[in-house]
Amino acid sequence: MIRRQDTDDYLSLFLNNTPLLDVRAPVEFDKGHLPGAINAPLMNDDERHLVGICYKEQGQSKAIELGHQLVQGDIKAQRLEAWKHFCTQHPDGYLYCFRGGLRSNLSRQWIAQAGINYPLVEGGYKAMRRFLIDQLEQQIANETFYILSGRTGTGKTRVLNTLPNPVDLEGLANHRGSSFGRQVTPQPTQINFENQLAVAMLHARHQRGGPIYLEDESRLVGCCALPISLRERMAAAPLVVLDRPMAGRVDIIRQDYVDNMLTDYTNLDGPQAGWLNFSDYLLSALDRIRKRLGGERHQQLRSVMESALAQQAENGSSDGHNAWIQSLLEHYYDPMYDYQLARKPGTVIMHGGPDAIAQWAKHAHPHIS
Incomplete structure (x- = not known):
């Protein structure tokens, strides 16, 4: 199988109504997401909150360690199953987190361990949101x-x-x-x-x-x-x-x-x-x-x-x-x-x-x- 590459072609994503897997926490998704995106989070709101506190108090490595402790066993299996279902249903889609960093890369890694190569959106939600704001203002002006x-x-x-x-x-x-x-x-x-x-x-x-x-x-x-x-x-x-x-x-x-x-x-x-x-x-x-x-x-x-x-x-x-x-x-x-x-x-x-x-x-x- 040919491995699809990550993308920063945001215009193509939106014009083609590309399926998007949003692995951010539900509170982030509810505040703002992209049209047609499906939320299947790596961490729920409580887990994200705890990891955020750990990050501020003890740094990134400890926060990552805590994240792995919170999302393991049956919890990890359930979330991986949701991702696998999405990937199977939408083989042409992409996944993203907020900035295209730790969460999306970790999600992709777990999906790959299940035998599915699935690309991500470079820059994540933040970059796509910035693209949409800029494009909208340009179109309004022109x-x-x-x-x-x-x-x-x-x-x-x-x-x-x-x-x-x-x-x-x-x-x-x-x-x-x-x-x-x-x-x-x-x-x-x-x-x-x-x-x-x-x-x-x-x-x-x-x-x-x-x-x-x-x-x-x-x-x-x-x-x-x-x-x-x-x-x-x-x-x-x-x-x-x-x-x-x-x-x-x-x-x-x-x-x-x-x-x-x-x-x-x-x-x-x-x-x-x-x-x-x-x-x-x-x-x-x-x-x-x-x-x-x-x-x-x-x-x-x-x-x-x-x-x-x-x-x-x-x-x-x-x-x-x-x-x-x-x-x-x-x-x-x-x-x-x-x-x-x-x-x-x-x-x-x-x-x-x-x-x-x-x-x-x-x-x-x-x-x-």
Whole structure:
């Protein structure tokens, strides 16, 4: 068997979605890791903590000795088995630790003793993270961006993903970017969001090419903050404004925030708990914008929402939600959007429905069939 060499070709790793085995402790992995990486640690959090104390007090050799004492016998066999399984499932992958030093080399050595030669990423997570940060800033400074804008409920994310070279910021943040925007699964950490964004930008540049389409977003997408430099570029970028009639917008909001969310909560928590959590999700989202709505309007909308939920619980129909959705669009989201659009420095270069925008984008990118 030809032995694969270690690599520092970070661009190739990310463009090819190369499987990555992260042997850092879970606490390090949870704080920040690379898209698609699998955590199978050499040491767990407690063991890493003890070795770290030993390193500070007695030096590297004693710390290594303690590490071997903590990870031996059945513990070592279990961790080696996890690595062997990964290597067998992903013969084209690589392993890494934080700096590409002791932990990754020791892991590779143990894997080699089991008869598998598996390469590592030189420089480890730290070097790959630095690469992504630098590449992201370079792309933000040099790429051409088009911003897909439009009122709430026009289906911007749906249209965005039909365009020639999209980067879905809401998908990366796992949040729809509004009071109602949270998903049933948690958002990534800020570091993981930045890592995913950088990799998505690399794919947009090297595998698709041309201007990058982004959805119009505020500084925060849920709890994930866009890089300041990207916000500045987006604010000045040309705007493509999506239109859709009110009835279609109400349908989209009901599908995304009522029908689909109920399905997601039910799949996650079961029918009974799922319904309760779904109901709490809707009511809590409305409550979060109470001050901006004003007390009287908030209470009116909450009453309509509660009636819609009661009707849905009784007969399964979500049609009762249309009333509060349309009122919220007309009296809250639309005035806010119109105000914000008037203050944007970017020029509107296209204004139309989904089909018109798709045709415009196709002609703007003649290499796209």
